[in-house]
Amino acid sequence: MTSKNIPEHARVYGCLRDMILFGDLVPGQPVTIQGLVDQLDVGMTPVREALRRLTAEGALMAMGNRRIVVPKLGLSHLEEIYYARLAIEPKLAEIAAKKSTPRLVSDLQIIDDRVDAAIAKGDIGAYLRENHAFHFRLYRAAEAEVLQSIALSLWLRIGPSLRAVGGRRGTTNLPDKHDKAITGLVASDSSMVYSAIEEDLRQGMDHVRQDMIFQNGEEAD
Amino acid sequence: MTSKNIPEHARVYGCLRDMILFGDLVPGQPVTIQGLVDQLDVGMTPVREALRRLTAEGALMAMGNRRIVVPKLGLSHLEEIYYARLAIEPKLAEIAAKKSTPRLVSDLQIIDDRVDAAIAKGDIGAYLRENHAFHFRLYRAAEAEVLQSIALSLWLRIGPSLRAVGGRRGTTNLPDKHDKAITGLVASDSSMVYSAIEEDLRQGMDHVRQDMIFQNGEEAD
DNA sequence: GTGAAATAAATATGATCAAATTATTTCAAC
DNA sequence: GTTGAAATAATTTGATCATATTTATTTCAC
Structure with a gap:
């Protein structure tokens, strides 16, 4: 049974995506790389990749100063x-x-x-x-x-x-x-x-x- | 010295994006991480981030097998x-x-x-x-x-x-x-x-x- | 043509450096 | 003496890189 071996960055992406899609994250809430590293117990490179992807999709928002937050809609x-x-x-x-x-x-x-x-x-x-x-x-x-x-x-x-x-x-x-x-x-x-x-x-x-x-x-x- | 200190991953992204937008990359052409690391002389983490972002935007396409290519439209x-x-x-x-x-x-x-x-x-x-x-x-x-x-x-x-x-x-x-x-x-x-x-x-x-x-x-x- | 070894590329980690925010201290003014 | 603002120290977080591991593909032998 060779598991599908989904890459970490895809798993992190899917996890974060669902959290955003189903409202587990509050608008305005900051999302830190290190926080996710600790919480999900993965390296930071996969986390970074997932965050870039979600940012590109509009699910997250990069402030000017290296901070990433859940956008709150106007x-x-x-x-x-x-x-x-x-x-x-x-x-x-x-x-x-x-x-x-x-x-x-x-x-x-x-x-x-x-x-x-x-x-x-x-x-x-x-x-x-x-x-x-x-x-x-x-x-x-x-x-x-x-x-x-x-x-x-x-x-x-x-x-x-x-x-x-x-x-x-x-x-x-x-x-x-x-x-x-x-x-x-x-x-x-x-x-x-x-x-x-x-x-x-x-x-x-x-x-x-x-x-x-x-x-x-x-x-x- | 008003250099905005743009992060590497953003620079790589912008560079790749323009290459795709203006047709410097041919549909079907494979895009490798290593190739970009050598070509642009940056580490692989920023390259990976840029690639994930472009993939999310539909500019690049991830094949199942770890390969990334410039999509050719049907x-x-x-x-x-x-x-x-x-x-x-x-x-x-x-x-x-x-x-x-x-x-x-x-x-x-x-x-x-x-x-x-x-x-x-x-x-x-x-x-x-x-x-x-x-x-x-x-x-x-x-x-x-x-x-x-x-x-x-x-x-x-x-x-x-x-x-x-x-x-x-x-x-x-x-x-x-x-x-x-x-x-x-x-x-x-x-x-x-x-x-x-x-x-x-x-x-x-x-x-x-x-x-x-x-x-x-x-x-x- | 099938299977195993070799090659090359992608994935993932941890360490290191830089930047930004927060906390603390200092000094001045009331 | 207390308050408040500015400067500085400390901590947290982000960015990048070098390296090790895993995986896909190719090559070569059978």
Whole structure:
């Protein structure tokens, strides 16, 4: 059983990426190389590589002075992400719909059940994980590397803020146009899948935007 | 002595990035760590960091087996890039137009003169450089980090192929809707700037697409 | 053509040096 | 005598390199 032998830098990358994607890191939080070396018990070269990669993807942000932090989004950045997500993700979903398989549909149904369960339990962490799984299982089916990597970058940028919003507002009012997307897939109606994902994004992003505007009014920074 | 003391890994990154952006590296060409260490006379840690970053941006591609190469685009990847560029770049131009300054206009005029000169001389390298300078001087004015970083990633992906096409077809028939864009800026007509950049991209990308289809017909791989 | 040895390149560690932040001390002013 | 600001010392963190280990590929023998 020769294990896949994933390189350390890839393991560190995956670990950090998930932490950012699922809100284990707070916006504004500093990320130190030495801290990760101690915490994950690896050398510093792999850590550095992982950090450069995540910085390039927008998941982390390099300040001028050698410091790396989890970015906290401003309203203008949020609008950019909103625009880009609407431009990229529904298209990915549409392409995926044209290549749909029974396997894709059954996978998505299973995942969506878990999404619903997480919402019912009020478990933000599980919701973020399963919601991500749903979208990227769909996007992966599009077999469109370039668009998918853009989508991942956008999710990484918004991950920490999603968690923060969920923590304040709970799991009520979370978007769920997943049913409509699945219906579109089984009906081979790619434009229905397109609009389902579009609506799903709009709901989620509007949620974040409203929270951000509210927060801005409450606390000055 | 106001040297900014740019770190090695950033210098290596910038160097490699320009080489890819302006076609000094051929699609399919392997990029080795050792080679860069010898060529640029730096340690391997900075080289590794630069390579990870460029890989994350899509400028380089990691094969499964520890090899890194300059990706060569297939037709389906080209279509993805085409779609994404049309979704992102005209929007960036439009935002920039709404924040236009006299300084921006004069900068763009100067750069566009250099673009025309490069076309007249048939100097592909200079054309790629000045054309990039024109677009990103405009995009930079939008002050939209997220969209701009997506645009950069897309340019990095298509850079090597642009050079290859230019090498085969020369500088004739290269797009130049730059005049229209500048006209739109001085007229404060942001939708005119939007469509100017849109047309510019279409011309350039159609050029690459046609060449790619032709090449596919000629040589099998 | 298959398998084992050789080669070359990538991965990973720890040490060393440089830079930046934090803590501390000193000195001056009230 | 206490407070506050500036300067300096100390600690933490980042950047780079040299080296050892692992892994993929190639070469050569059978």
